[in-house]
Amino acid sequence: MKRLRHPILPRVLAAALPLLTAAALPALAAEGSTPDLEAGRRTFDSVCAACHGPTGHADPENPTVKALDPQPADLSDPLFNSREPAEDWRIVVTHGGQALGLSATMPAQGAALNEQQIRDVVAYAKTLAPGSEAYPPGELNFFLPIRTKKAFPEDEIVWKSRLTDRDGADVWRNVLEVEKRFGKRSMGVVELVHEDDGTDSEITEVEVGAKTVLHWNLARRSILSGAVVVAFPTDGDASEEIIPYLAYGRLFAERWMFQSSARLILPVDDVDMGEAEFAAVVHYRWTQWPRRVFPALEFTATAPFDDGGGDSMQWTVLPQLRFGLTRGAHVALSVGAEIPLSDQSYDTRWHLSLLWDFADGSFFKGWR
Ligand code: HEC
Incomplete structure (x- = not known):
C-alpha cells in the first residue's frame, strides 16, 4: 500500500475526541425506587x-x-x-x-x-x-438520526431523501432501507440507492449488510454495535465498497440521547481513495409521549485517506427535528438541513427521512 502523505490517525483521533468524552460521562442515577x-x-x-x-x-x-x-x-x-x-x-x-x-x-x-x-x-x-x-432492551433504542448510525437492531423500513443544493446542478438522492432482525441481537439490512442529478435518474447502488450489538449496559443506558455493509455500484466501472462501522448510543441526564458512529468507506479497487466518517448527535427527549416534535443537533466530520496535500477534513452541522407521526411513533419523520462548516462543493443539503417500525404493526395503525 502506498504511503499516505498525511498521517490519518491524528486527524481521525481529533474528530473522535468528542465522542470518546461523551462515553466517559457518569452513569445515570437509577430511576425512582427499586420496584417491588x-x-x-x-x-x-x-x-x-x-x-x-x-x-x-x-x-x-x-x-x-x-x-x-x-x-x-x-x-x-x-x-x-x-x-x-x-x-x-x-x-x-x-x-x-x-x-x-x-x-x-x-x-x-x-x-x-x-x-x-x-x-x-x-x-x-x-x-x-x-x-x-440475551436481547438488547428497548430502553436503548434511541431516535433514528439522519447521518449518525444507530446501534439498536430494528425491524424497520426507512426512506431517506437528500437534496444537495449545488450551483447549477442539484442532486437528489433517495435511499430505501429494509432492516430485519435475526438472532437475539443482530440485524440484516438491504439498501437501494437512487440518484437524480437532473440528467440521469437511476439506481446507482445496492447495499447489503449486517449489524450486531457488541455490548450494552441497561443501568448506564449505553449500547455499542458493530456492522459491515458492502456497497455494489450498478455502474460496472465503479468500485465496490466495504463499509465497516461502530455505533454507540447513550442516554444521559434522563432526557438527552447521545449517539455517535465511526465509519470507514473502503473502495475495494483502491483503499487509499477511501475515507473515515464520524457523526454524533444529541436528541432532546423532553417528554415520554412519542407523538411529539423533538429537536436534535448533529455534527459530522469526514476525513479522506488521501487528502491531496491539503487539509481536506470536512465538517458539517445538521440541526433537525423528529416528528412522531403515529400515537406510538412507529411511523416517524425527520427533517434537517446539513450546513458545511468547511470548504465544500455544496451549499446546503436538505434531508428528510421517514421510518416505519413494522414490528409495531401496520403503517396505518395509530394515526388518529
Ligand atoms: C381485558 C383484557 C386485558 C387486561 C385486563 C389487560 N390487558 Fe394488557 N393487553 C390486552 C390486549 C388485547 C392487548 C393487545 C393490544 C393491541 O395489540 O392492540 C394488550 C397489550 C398489553 C401490552 C403490550 C403493549 C405493547 O407494547 O404492545 C402490555 C405490556 C400489557 N398489555 C400489559 C398489561 C398489564 C400489566 C395488565 C394488568 C395491569 C394488563 N395488560 C391487563 C388485554 C388486556
Missing part, C-alpha cells in the same frame, strides 16, 4: 392474568381470551418483551392501549392502580420472558 416484584406479581395475577394469562402468554382456548380482539400481546416472548421499553408499557397500563395506538381492549388502569403499583406490575411483566436478558 412480589407486589407486582400480586397485581398481575389479580388484574392482568385474566387476559394475558399468569405466565404472560394468553391461553387461546380460554373463553375470556377468545372473546378479545385483537389477542393480547404475548408478554412471555423474549424478543417482544425485550424490545418494548418499560416506559411505554407504563403509558399503556396507565392510559390504556389507545394511548400508544394499540387497541382499547387493553384497559387503562390509571384509576385503579397508583403510580407505584403500575411501576411494580410493569417491572414484574418485564420478568415474564425467560431468556430475554
Whole structure:
C-alpha cells in the first residue's frame, strides 16, 4: 500500500475526541425506587392474568381470551418483551392501549392502580420472558438520526431523501432501507440507492449488510454495535465498497440521547481513495409521549485517506427535528438541513427521512 502523505490517525483521533468524552460521562442515577416484584406479581395475577394469562402468554382456548380482539400481546416472548421499553408499557397500563395506538381492549388502569403499583406490575411483566436478558432492551433504542448510525437492531423500513443544493446542478438522492432482525441481537439490512442529478435518474447502488450489538449496559443506558455493509455500484466501472462501522448510543441526564458512529468507506479497487466518517448527535427527549416534535443537533466530520496535500477534513452541522407521526411513533419523520462548516462543493443539503417500525404493526395503525 502506498504511503499516505498525511498521517490519518491524528486527524481521525481529533474528530473522535468528542465522542470518546461523551462515553466517559457518569452513569445515570437509577430511576425512582427499586420496584417491588412480589407486589407486582400480586397485581398481575389479580388484574392482568385474566387476559394475558399468569405466565404472560394468553391461553387461546380460554373463553375470556377468545372473546378479545385483537389477542393480547404475548408478554412471555423474549424478543417482544425485550424490545418494548418499560416506559411505554407504563403509558399503556396507565392510559390504556389507545394511548400508544394499540387497541382499547387493553384497559387503562390509571384509576385503579397508583403510580407505584403500575411501576411494580410493569417491572414484574418485564420478568415474564425467560431468556430475554440475551436481547438488547428497548430502553436503548434511541431516535433514528439522519447521518449518525444507530446501534439498536430494528425491524424497520426507512426512506431517506437528500437534496444537495449545488450551483447549477442539484442532486437528489433517495435511499430505501429494509432492516430485519435475526438472532437475539443482530440485524440484516438491504439498501437501494437512487440518484437524480437532473440528467440521469437511476439506481446507482445496492447495499447489503449486517449489524450486531457488541455490548450494552441497561443501568448506564449505553449500547455499542458493530456492522459491515458492502456497497455494489450498478455502474460496472465503479468500485465496490466495504463499509465497516461502530455505533454507540447513550442516554444521559434522563432526557438527552447521545449517539455517535465511526465509519470507514473502503473502495475495494483502491483503499487509499477511501475515507473515515464520524457523526454524533444529541436528541432532546423532553417528554415520554412519542407523538411529539423533538429537536436534535448533529455534527459530522469526514476525513479522506488521501487528502491531496491539503487539509481536506470536512465538517458539517445538521440541526433537525423528529416528528412522531403515529400515537406510538412507529411511523416517524425527520427533517434537517446539513450546513458545511468547511470548504465544500455544496451549499446546503436538505434531508428528510421517514421510518416505519413494522414490528409495531401496520403503517396505518395509530394515526388518529
Ligand atoms: C381485558 C383484557 C386485558 C387486561 C385486563 C389487560 N390487558 Fe394488557 N393487553 C390486552 C390486549 C388485547 C392487548 C393487545 C393490544 C393491541 O395489540 O392492540 C394488550 C397489550 C398489553 C401490552 C403490550 C403493549 C405493547 O407494547 O404492545 C402490555 C405490556 C400489557 N398489555 C400489559 C398489561 C398489564 C400489566 C395488565 C394488568 C395491569 C394488563 N395488560 C391487563 C388485554 C388486556
